[in-house]
Amino acid sequence: MEKRERFLLGLQYVLGRIAVLATAPLCFLFVRLMGYRIRDLKRIRNEVKRMYREHEGPWLVCPNHLTLIDSFVISYGMASLADHILHFRRVPWNLPERKNFQQNPFIALLCYLLKCLPVDRGGSREGLHRLLEKCCRVLDWGQGLMIFSEGGRSHSGRVNRENFSYGVGRFIDKCNRCRVMLVYLRGDGQETYGTMPRFGERFTITAEVFDPGRANGGGLRVQREYARRIVERLAALEDACFASRG
Amino acid sequence: MSEEQITKKIIDILRGYVKDSALLEKATPKTHILKDLRVNSARLVDIIIKCEDVFGTMIDDDEADRIATIGDAVLLIQQKAA
Numbered sequence: 160m161e162k163r164e165r166f167l168l169g170l171q172y173v174l175g176r177i178a179v180l181a182t183a184p185l186c187f188l189f190v191r192l193m194g195y196r197i198r199d200l201k202r203i204r205n206e207v208k209r210m211y212r213e214h215e216g217p218w219l220v221c222p223n224h225l226t227l228i229d230s231f232v233i234s235y236g237m238a239s240l241a242d243h244i245l246h247f248r249r250v251p252w253n254l255p256e257r258k259n260f261q262q263n264p265f266i267a268l269l270c271y272l273l274k275c276l277p278v279d280r281g282g283s284r285e286g287l288h289r290l291l292e293k294c295c296r297v298l299d300w301g302q303g304l305m306i307f308s309e310g311g312r313s314h315s316g317r318v319n320r321e322n323f324s325y326g327v328g329r330f331i332d333k334c335n336r337c338r339v340m341l342v343y344l345r346g347d348g349q350e351t352y353g354t355m356p357r358f359g360e361r362f363t364i365t366a367e368v369f370d371p372g373r374a375n376g377g378g379l380r381v382q383r384e385y386a387r388r389i390v391e392r393l394a395a396l397e398d399a400c401f402a403s404r405g
Numbered sequence: 406m407s408e409e410q411i412t413k414k415i416i417d418i419l420r421g422y423v424k425d426s427a428l429l430e431k432a433t434p435k436t437h438i439l440k441d442l443r444v445n446s447a448r449l450v451d452i453i454i455k456c457e458d459v460f461g462t463m464i465d466d467d468e469a470d471r472i473a474t475i476g477d478a479v480l481l482i483q484q485k486a487a
Contacts, residue, residue, distance in 0.1 A: 281439060284470050310447060324447045329466070378465050379450050380457075 160292040168293055171271060176247050178272040183243040186273070190235050194359035197236045203364050207237045207340075210368055211249055214338050218303035219330055220251045221369075222342040223393050224312045225352045227259055230305050232356070233342055236364045251303035252294070254278050291329070298334045306330065308389045316351035318394040327389055328382030331371055339369045339389065343396035363403075365396050406486060411460075411479050418455045419475075422448045434476030456482065 175182075197203065210218075222233055230253045234243070243250060250273070257277035261267045270277075276293050279286055294304055310324025331337060346360040356362075369392055374384035416429060423429055423442045438444050444452070453469050456462075456478065462485040472478050 284473060288470055310445075322445075322447070324445075325450050326446075378457075378463060379454050379469060383450060383454065 160289075160296055164289065164293065165296065168296055172274070175272045175274055179244055179247050179250075182269060182272050183240055185269075186231065187235065187240050187243075190232070193356075195232060195235075195356065195362065196360075197232075197362045197364055200236065203236055203366060204239055204242075207366055208242070210340060210366075211246075216249070216301040216303055217298040217334060217337050218251065218340050219298075219327065219334075219337050220303055220305040220340045220342060221308045221327055221389050221393070222305065222344055223318050223397065224307040224309055225316065225344070225346075225349055226312070226356055227255075227354050228356070229307075229344055230255070232362060233305070233344055233364070236344070236362070237342075237366070248300075248302055250274055251305040252276055252297050253305050254290070254294070254307075256280050294330065295333060298330065298337060301336075303340075304330065308386060308393060312352040314352055316349070318390060318397050320390055320394050323386060323390045325379070325383045325386040328385035328387075331385040332382050339371060340366060341369045341389065341392055341396060342366045343393060343400055345397070345400050363400055365400065367396070408479060408483065411482050412475065414459060415456065415475060415478050415482070418452055418459060419444075421455070422452055432475060434474060434479060436475050437473055438475065438478075439473070453478075460485070462486070 220233070222229060234250060238246070238249065252274040253276070255270060255275050255277060257279050260270050260275075261277065276290060278290060298304060306327050308323060308327045309319045310326065313319045331339065343365040344362055346356045346362045348357050348360055369389065371385045371388045374381045376384070412434065416432060419429060419432075419438070419442065420426065422444055425443065428442050432442070436442060438449055438452070439446065449472070450469070453464050453472065457464055460482050462482065464481065464485075468481055472481060
């Protein structure tokens with residue numbers, strides 16, 4: 160990774176760290192205004208806190224994906240406002256698709272300050288390579304990276320077991336210190352994918368530490384296997400979520 | 406194995422992953438696998454793994470990252486076989 164890129168990444172973190180005093184309350188206010196609620200919020204935050212006490216980082220946070228603000232809702236569900244401000248380094252970096260948020264300068268700035276690294280879907284290999292280097296860098300810092308294992312929102316509304324991306328496997332293969340946290344998020348009214356959850360949505364969140372084990376072989380084959388194991392486990396969490404609804 | 410034979414085998418592999426087979430009919434070494442054949446990046450990984458099996462070789466991350474066109478894949482396989 161070039162020195163300049165490293166500096167810019169560090170600068171993004173420092174600016175985000177300073178701005179979190181304003182950005183975090185703004186985000187929490189948005190959640191309140193939208194009327195979003197999360198079941199057992201306190202228990203989930205305590206669980207996540209316990210996970211961080213056992214392993215400060217790096218973490219790969221792997222959720223399912225239904226709307227454009229999933230990472231936002233998950234971040235709200237994982238830590239309190241005070242924890243966002245006091246433990247900013249625990250807030251995971253995100254990889255949103257550039258075209259989804261960079262048209263609006265205010266949202267683009269907010270995303271920059273909230274640790275987003277934009278992805279150009281179908282972009283150049285060099286661009287992708289630079290992004291992967293940045294991701295490896297933040298993991299080297301011991302910070303978290305939120306990565307949607309399916310590679311995009313699941314159009315069927317259910318975890319996509321067939322046509323998922325293998326990117327997450329690459330990080331597991333490369334970063335031995337990483338632990339994987341699976342997060343399953345579902346709103347009561349979410350039947351399929353969309354842009355935003357409905358107003359007043361009530362969410363269920365499940366978070367667990369997942370050990371993908373060691374996959375045999377090497378190279379891309381291993382990465383695919385890790386990604387498959389994660390998606391299979393996310394699908395199992397989804398089944399459990401639906402079963403609990405009765 | 407000649408360049409032509411490798412190209413033919415790679416196009417045979419691609420048939421399993423390209424939805425619109427008409428796109429393959431006019432494929433050349435310059436055909437971009439993701440953009441022109443509309444294959445997503447995860448399927449490109451599947452294609453590369455299939456190439457490893459068919460050509461009995463191992464392709465690492467950096468090498469895989471360099472594959473954008475059919476010609477890139479052919480060249481890499483040739484280099485590996487040399």
